[in-house]
Amino acid sequence: MLLLQLTPEDDVLLQDMYDLGLKAASTSGLAIERFDYGYHMKPSMRRLHLHVVSKDYHSPCLSHRYHWTAFNTEFLIKHEYVVEELREQRCIERPSMRYIMQLLETPLKCNQCTFRPKNFAELKLHLKQHVESEIDSTSTN
Secondary structure, X not given: OXXXXXXXXXXXXXXXXXXXXXXXXXXXXXXXXXXXEEEEOOOOOOOOOOEEEEOOOOOOOOOOHHHHHHHOOXXXXXXXXXXXXXXXXXXXXXXXXHHHHHHHOOOOOOOOOOOOOOOHHHHHHHHHHHHHHHHHHHHOO
């Protein structure tokens, strides 16, 4: 099943997926609010799946610019939005390919401050600094 094939009758499935996402996030030791929960606008897999991603984005899995834009633009449709759209519009509208490409080509920007890196490697180093400063601030409290 694809995101665009969902109907309001799939609300139980979506809630079950979200509950599993919350459960997975809770095993990290971080607050569940420190995660994004969503679906890709144009998924790379046909099977419907919910992404549960830590908002610090400091991970070896974040290895390409595409990963950043796929999770830090509207390309990642938040779970709450999907549920609301199905309730109100009864479907998820298909975005244009032009719009999808615009999202994926969005200039890089830190999701935690106003920093705009010159390239992806600079963004990765910057994100690491956010994590390290957070660790320093929690260890001094």
